[in-house]
Amino acid sequence: DTGVSQDPRHKITKRGQNVTFRCDPISEHNRLYWYRQTLGQGPEFLTYFQNEAQLEKSRLLSDRFSAERPKGSFSTLEIQRTEQGDSAMYLCASSLRTGKGLPDTEAFFGQGTRLTVV
Amino acid sequence: DQQVKQNSPSLSVQEGRISILNCDYTNSMFDYFLWYKKYPAEGPTFLISISSIKDKNEDGRFTVFLNKSAKHLSLHIVPSQPGDSAVYFCAASEEAGGSEKLVFGKGTKLTVNP
Numbered sequence: 544d545t546g547v548s549q550d551p552r553h554k555i556t557k558r559g560q561n562v563t564f565r566c567d568p569i570s571e572h573n574r575l576y577w578y579r580q581t582l583g584q585g586p587e588f589l590t591y592f593q594n595e596a597q598l599e600k601s602r603l604l605s606d607r608f609s610a611e612r613p614k615g616s617f618s619t620l621e622i623q624r625t626e627q628g629d630s631a632m633y634l635c636a637s638s639l640r641t642g643k644g645l646p647d648t649e650a651f652f653g654q655g656t657r658l659t660v661v
Numbered sequence: 662d663q664q665v666k667q668n669s670p671s672l673s674v675q676e677g678r679i680s681i682l683n684c685d686y687t688n689s690m691f692d693y694f695l696w697y698k699k700y701p702a703e704g705p706t707f708l709i710s711i712s713s714i715k716d717k718n719e720d721g722r723f724t725v726f727l728n729k730s731a732k733h734l735s736l737h738i739v740p741s742q743p744g745d746s747a748v749y750f751c752a753a754s755e756e757a758g759g760s761e762k763l764v765f766g767k768g769t770k771l772t773v774n775p
Contacts, residue, residue, distance in 0.1 A: 547704070576762060585665075585750050585765030586705065599762065634704055649695060650763060652704035 545569060547653035549635050555659045556625055563621045564656045568637030575618050576650060577610055578634040579603065586634055592618060593640065625660045632657050664688045665753050667766035675774055680738040682769050684751030687732065691753040695763065696725060696736045699748045708749075709736070741773045 548567040556562050568575045573594050578586035589608070590600045594615040604610075607625075612618040622629055636650040666685045674680045682696075692713045697705035711718040711725045711734065718725050724737045738745055748770045752763040 549704075578763075583767065585667075585752075585767050586763070588762045588764070591762055636704075649707045649710060651707065652697075654702070654704045 547635055547637050547651050549633075549653040549656050551656055552654065553657045553659075555661060558627060558660055559624055561621065561623045562625060562658065563619055564633055564635075564658075566618045566620070566635030566637075566653060568617070568635070569639075569651055570616075572637035572639045572648070572651075573615070574638045574640050574650075575612055576636040576638075577618070577620050578636065578652075580632040580634060580655070581630075589620075622658075625658075627660045630658055630660045662687075663766075664691075664764050665751055665766040667751055667769050669769050670767070671770040671772070673772045673774065674741050676743055677740045680736075680741045680745065680771055680773065682736040682738075682749050682751075682771065684734045684736075684766055685732055686734075686751075686753050688753070688755070688764070689732070690755045691764075692756060693754045693761075694725070694727060694734050695752045695754070696723075697750045697752060697765075698745075699750060699768070705750055738771075741771075743773045743775050746771055746773050 550565045576591040577589040580586045590610050592612040607623045610620045632655045634655045636652045638650045639648040695710040696708040698708050699705045709720050709723045711727050727734045748768040750768045751766040754761045
């Protein structure tokens, strides 16, 4: 399977615990995004990377959230001291940005990690 | 402040008929528009897109229309099939090609009845 892969698919955690999610993008894609989706809403942008550089962070990404993409391949999203309001589907997506006049690709999404904070 | 709005939470159509899903946006900097389809427990799947320099893009049964002056786009599915039943999200990007961060609407749940 050469699509975007996310692990785990589901995570139940107690309030106050730390959680970490992993995303493996499509191998040739240089951009990687994290989104969050809550019930009845569309995905909301959290942050994105071009290669290993984190280029933008949404104000939705509080200090308890941190994302990394250390080698420009897979990425991790960590939430510290989880709160019930963090319960959501966390979606990862990747795309190819050529910047050379060639067509870029649209964002391809993984299946998401559903987080439940109890 | 919702920059992308899908004002119809749900739509029900008969198999074989046309489905029309609507989307409005407020940010005039948006340069590229996309439609994604989402089944339960899965991530969104790209369906079709359109650049702001065009007013129509067609791919098989799916056509997207863009009216820049009205800041409105629509997705037409004809003929509709039961397998099209899903939540459809309209998304917009300020960067040509759609590889920039996306701003999504809340989605419209389409049900196609046999």
